[in-house]
Amino acid sequence: MSTTTAIRTTTDxxxxxxxxxxxxxxxxxGFSYSEGLETAIDAGLAKDEAGVANWLIDQLQLGQARSDLAVMAEAVGAWRAHDLDRVRALNHWVLNTRETSELRLQTEQMGRSLLAWAQALGEHGEAVRAALTQAGLNPPTWPLAAACAAAQGEASVREALIGLAFGWAENMVQAAIKAVPLGQGMGQRLLARLVGEIPAAVDEAIARGTDDQRQAFTPMLAILSARHETQYSRLFRS
Known part of the structure; x- marks a missing residue:
């Protein structure tokens, strides 16, 4: 195999x-959660395309970039360095910064499900399964589990975070399409807005990838998430 072919294969x-x-x-x-969006819609804070766009961009910039994506930015490196003490500390931080029971249950369920996904893949998921098992995270949270899976590949931290941020954006847009409801065309415009914001959010997350720069302070999201627990009619688990 030539050097060029080897580089291309690794990049692919x-x-x-x-x-x-x-x-x-x-x-x-991930499709079963709206992360407070359903209650924001019910409260009239995100009742149309413009309102949903503002809500989701705020969640990306004020929540994801400063919290979960920032954790992932550091966690990918910790997994690659086999620094399990750091992995456990980051997982502990995530568990202790979920402000409602719904948000904590979401990160726990999605983390466990990613471990189950790795186990179901057999030899193709063995590296992820082995790493998560060795770390002894109880339970593994979604940011740490996702970072573990990303760390097994050759993508840079920034590339991995862009992919994970896009996955979050796509789930949120699908939630908006169902809960507002919005048409598919509006949904695609929303996704285009979020795609335009993701690179800067990822750059901020990487810059905040230390304990003294991360933060989890989204009071309106916490209030709406708590209200969602007793919301009369709902489609989503959060």
Whole structure:
């Protein structure tokens, strides 16, 4: 195999793993959560395309970029360095920054589901399964489990985070299409808006990838998530 072919094969593998993790077909249950969006719609804060766009962009910039994506940025490196003490500390941080029971149950369920996905893949998921098992995360949260899967590929941290952020955006747009409801055309415009915001959000996440720069402070999301637990009619688990 030539050097050029080897480089191309490695690059392709990293890209394909990133696309795989971002796919809505990944059986981790992300489609069943709206992360407060359903209650924001019910409260009239995100009742149309413009309102949903503003809500989701805020969640991307103020929530994902400063919290989960920032954790993932550091966690990918920790997994690749086999720094299990750091992995456990990051997982502990995630568990202790979920502000409602729904948000905590979501990150736990999706983390466990990714481990089950790796186990179901057999030899193709062995590296992920072995790493998560060795770390002894109880339970593995979604950011740490997703970072573990991303770390097994050749993609850069930035590429991995862009893929995971896109997966989040696609799930949120699908939630909006069902809950507002919006048409497919509006949904695609929403996704285009979020795609335009993702690179800057990922750059901020990487810059915040240390304990003293991360934060989990989204009070309106916490309030709406708590309200969702007793919302009269709902489609989603959060």
């Amino acid at each position: 593998a990293g890209l394909l793993r990133t696309l795989w993790l971002a796919s809505p077909a990944l059986p981790v249950g």
